[in-house]
Amino acid sequence: MMPMPVLVLSDILCNWRRRIVVPVAVAVIATYVTAPTATAGGGAENVFLLVNSRSDSSREIANHYIQLRNIPACNVLSIDWSGNREGTTVVKFRDQILLPALKAIEDRKLTLQIDYLIYSSDFPWRIQLQPDYPEEKFPKSFAPFASINGATFLWPYLLEKNRAIVMPQVNWYAPNLEANQVRCTQLADTPSQGFRGRYSWQEGGAHSEDPKQGQRYLLSTMLGVTTGRGNRVSEVVNYLRRAVSVDGKQPHGTFYFMRNKDIRSKTRHDCYAAAVAQLESLGARATVEEGILPEGQRDIMGLMTGAAGFNVNTAGIQVIPGAICEHLTSYGGDLRAGAHQTPLTDFLRLGAAGASGTVWEPTAQQAKFPLPMVHIHYRRGCSLAEAFYQSVTGPYQLLIVGDPLCQPWASPPKVEVNVAADQIVKGQLDITPKVTPSPGKPVGICELFLDGRLIARLPAGQTIPLDTTKLAEGSHELRVVAVNADSIESQGRVIVPFIVDNHPHQLELSVNPSGKMTRLEQLTIQASSAGAKAVRVLVQDRQIGRMEGESGTLTISAGEIGPGPVRLRAEAEGADGAVVAQASAGLLQIE
Numbered sequence: 199m200m201p202m203p204v205l206v207l208s209d210i211l212c213n214w215r216r217r218i219v220v221p222v223a224v225a226v227i228a229t230y231v232t233a234p235t236a237t238a239g240g241g242a243e244n245v246f247l248l249v250n251s252r253s254d255s256s257r258e259i260a261n262h263y264i265q266l267r268n269i270p271a272c273n274v275l276s277i278d279w280s281g282n283r284e285g286t287t288v289v290k291f292r293d294q295i296l297l298p299a300l301k302a303i304e305d306r307k308l309t310l311q312i313d314y315l316i317y318s319s320d321f322p323w324r325i326q327l328q329p330d331y332p333e334e335k336f337p338k339s340f341a342p343f344a345s346i347n348g349a350t351f352l353w354p355y356l357l358e359k360n361r362a363i364v365m366p367q368v369n370w371y372a373p374n375l376e377a378n379q380v381r382c383t384q385l386a387d388t389p390s391q392g393f394r395g396r397y398s399w400q401e402g403g404a405h406s407e408d409p410k411q412g413q414r415y416l417l418s419t420m421l422g423v424t425t426g427r428g429n430r431v432s433e434v435v436n437y438l439r440r441a442v443s444v445d446g447k448q449p450h451g452t453f454y455f456m457r458n459k460d461i462r463s464k465t466r467h468d469c470y471a472a473a474v475a476q477l478e479s480l481g482a483r484a485t486v487e488e489g490i491l492p493e494g495q496r497d498i499m500g501l502m503t504g505a506a507g508f509n510v511n512t513a514g515i516q517v518i519p520g521a522i523c524e525h526l527t528s529y530g531g532d533l534r535a536g537a538h539q540t541p542l543t544d545f546l547r548l549g550a551a552g553a554s555g556t557v558w559e560p561t562a563q564q565a566k567f568p569l570p571m572v573h574i575h576y577r578r579g580c581s582l583a584e585a586f587y588q589s590v591t592g593p594y595q596l597l598i599v600g601d602p603l604c605q606p607w608a609s610p611p612k613v614e615v616n617v618a619a620d621q622i623v624k625g626q627l628d629i630t631p632k633v634t635p636s637p638g639k640p641v642g643i644c645e646l647f648l649d650g651r652l653i654a655r656l657p658a659g660q661t662i663p664l665d666t667t668k669l670a671e672g673s674h675e676l677r678v679v680a681v682n683a684d685s686i687e688s689q690g691r692v693i694v695p696f697i698v699d700n701h702p703h704q705l706e707l708s709v710n711p712s713g714k715m716t717r718l719e720q721l722t723i724q725a726s727s728a729g730a731k732a733v734r735v736l737v738q739d740r741q742i743g744r745m746e747g748e749s750g751t752l753t754i755s756a757g758e759i760g761p762g763p764v765r766l767r768a769e770a771e772g773a774d775g776a777v778v779a780q781a782s783a784g785l786l787q788i789e
Contacts, residue, residue: 240392240581240603241679241689242267243647244313246303248295251276251740253283253320254761255424255431260318261762262435263421264738265785266442267603268693270650270675271767273312274738275302277321283425284534285324291349292356295321300353302739311652312416313395314583314602315350319422319434323533323597324557325349330359340364341595343558345531348594350418351587366565366592370413373403379565379591382466385473388571390578390588392687393417403588417583419552419602426535429543440519441551441582441601446608451499451518453477453484453573454492462504462526465562466570470502473570480577491515498523500573501550506539510548520606522576522585523550526567530555531597542599552582552600565592579608579686609636610690611680613644621696626663633658633680633690642683649675670769671703671779695782703729705770705779714787717757724751727770727779735768742766756788763787 247269250256264274277298281290303312327342327349328334336342344363349356355363362368366379373388388403397405398412406412422434429437455470457463470486477484482499490505492498496516501523508525517523523545524530530542531554542555560566568589576585583602590596612634617627631644646654646662648669654662658680679691705727711719725733726749735743735752737759743752759766764786770779 240313240584240605240608240687241691242269242603243273243311243645243650243652243677243679244395245269245273245603246299246308246312246315247274247318248299248316248321249274249276249318249738250279250283250320252278252280256318256320257760258431258762259422259424259434259438261760261764263318263438263601265763266438270647271736271738272306272308272650275299276738276740279321282322283320284322285326286322287329288325288327288344288349288356289329291322291325291346296350296353296356307651311647313393315353315416315418316602317346317418317420319420319424319428319431321346321420323420323423323531327363331361334361336364339561339563341558344594345557345597346420347418347598348596351415351593353416354414363594364592366563367401369415369587369591369593370399370401371403371415372588372591375591378469378569380563381464382469382564382569385469385476385570387476389685390575390580391584391685392580393584393587394687415587417587417602419583419598419600421599421601422546423533423543423599425533427533427537427541427543429546433547437546437549437551438601440549441604444520444551444606445604446610447606449499449518449520449606451483451497451521452495453482453500453577454495454498454502455484455486455570456490456492456501456503457486457488458490458505460504460506461562462506465504465526465564466502466567467504469570473574476574477577480574482577484573500576501545502568502570502573508540510540510544515548517545517548517550519549519551520604521550522552522572522582523548524554524568526562528556528559531557531595542597546599550600551604552586552598552602554586554596554598556595557597558595560595563592566590566595577607579605579688581605581608605688608686608688609639609682610688611635611639611641611682613678613680613690613692615676615678615692615694617676617694617696619694619696621694622699623666623696624698624700625666627666628661628663629676629678630661631658631678631680636682636688636690639688640683641680642687643681645679645681647677647679650677666698667700669698670777671698671701672705673697673780673782703727703770703779705730705733705768705781707766707768707781707783709766709783709786712784712786714789715756717755717761717788719756721754721756721759722751723754723766725749725768725770725781729772730770730778731773731775732771733768734771735766737764737766756786759786759788761788
């Protein structure tokens with residue numbers, strides 16, 4: 199870990215500002231950038247999840263997360279990534295991963311709702327930027343290596359091939375305190391804000407509805423890393439399940455800020471006392487202690503430290519579900535086998551909801567690591583991803599692994615709707631949400647999603663008619679999301695499956711065997727729909743089989759579907775190729 203003198207860094211930044219233009223808006227994917235979007239974030243409907251279809255680990259982790267978080271099928275994209283799973287070039291990342299994801303969001307008409315672009319496992323966590331700038335001599339403190347999360351969060355820079363992606367104040371979602379670029383010297387009582395993909399963020403943390411007045415971002419984390427010094431699939435599923443279980447539960451524990459004489463601690467420990475004071479004002483327990491780890495403590499709700507190496511297994515510590523734990527060091531995000539220094543994955547192995555580390559030597563610059571404010575934003579009710587990105591002004595090298603949606607201290611409203619589960623409907627369906635506000639939290643807008651896609655925004659209590667004659671026959675899903683009318687915009691939701699029955703074109707679907715099975719077993723899938731041209735069978739976005747005609751039988755290995763909890767669905771096509779009927783099967787558990 200190499201310290202960077204303040205004077206030298208200031209000189210470098212001054213020179214680079216003269217040469218680099220920071221993009222205000224990017225029109226490469228025009229609809230994505232300019233379309234107005236819904237005021238809602240931090241929920242399953244706002245996540246776009248990428249899965250490596252060549253990796254059983256990636257599919258299994260994704261399948262568990264989809265089931266845990268109720269991610270809609272349209273919000274999942276399978277990527278056939280055959281490249282290196284630890285690192286790749288910016289050209290391959292942009293062309294084979296990022297651009298296909300942005301295009302899929304646009305093609306599926308999801309641009310009005312996506313705030314998070316996240317990855318399952320077995321995608322390259324380090325991106326080499328130099329190929330975009332073959333003649334550029336980057337200063338050592340701004341080496342051209344980005345994390346997959348940083349490159350995704352700063353996607354307009356990546357598409358424009360803009361060198362400013364490496365700058366320490368490029369993230370305007372985070373309040374830009376220049377005094378803290380190299381070392382945290384002051385910690386203001388900064389307001390917390392929910393993140394929306396539609397917002398244009400202005401320097402200092404303000405945001406605008408005008409796409410020409412600021413910067414656009416997408417929150418991003420990896421759910422897990424299972425190569426090298428990563429975690430086992432079972433460990434990833436464990437910490438994701440723990441994270442989901444604590445949402446809105448207001449857990450009790452202690453936030454530990456560990457102070458020592460290492461440069462890794464000195465980079466930010468002068469702000470620890472102010473962070474503790476703010477957390478205590480929120481009713482939390484927080485403390486500054488000397489050392490590297492809070493030895494023997496069993497109530498860790500949050501942990502911030504700085505050290506090159508330590509052993510969490512011998513420290514006698516216990517992490518509470520939902521905790522953010524991280525340490526400032528050079529290679530905490532370098533997860534190659536044989537790399538040195540303690541990896542971020544050690545905290546996840548203990549059950550933390552999220553951890554972070556840089557993928558390349560950061561030269562001890564605070565701008566590349568979370569400020570102590572990360573725990574304050576989190577404690578106020580922000581999601582894990584929102585808390586991280588409000589606390590890192592220069593995130594291009596920071597790898598963040600964990601559940602981006604974890605919100606232990608959110609105060610969501612309670613939502614009900616006048617549609618019963620599995621209700622059979624015909625003709626016009628009048629949908630009337632009923633919202634019970636959380637104490638002291640007024641409700642702003644309700645959003646309606648049909649089969650995962652946003653169809654309406656309306657004030658709470660207002661009725662919206664849905665003409666079901668325009669829908670495919672069979673199974674559908676209604677989601678009603680209520681959003682708090684405050685700066686954090688926490689969400690409450692209700693998810694209701696229902697059945698449309700207007701015409702005699704229902705799709706019958708059966709899967710045998712059902713329930714639990716091994717990936718070596720064969721599945722027999724039968725489907726029939728009167729008048730159909732063909733029936734296709736899908737897992738999330740991926741077609742696994744097609745039957746020509748009104749009915750047919752498909753035999754497939756469970757291993758081809760993917761391990762973990764999965765739900766098959768089928769769509770019947772009419773003569774013109776449009777979907778005329780659809781059906782879902784029961785949940786399968788493939789081991």
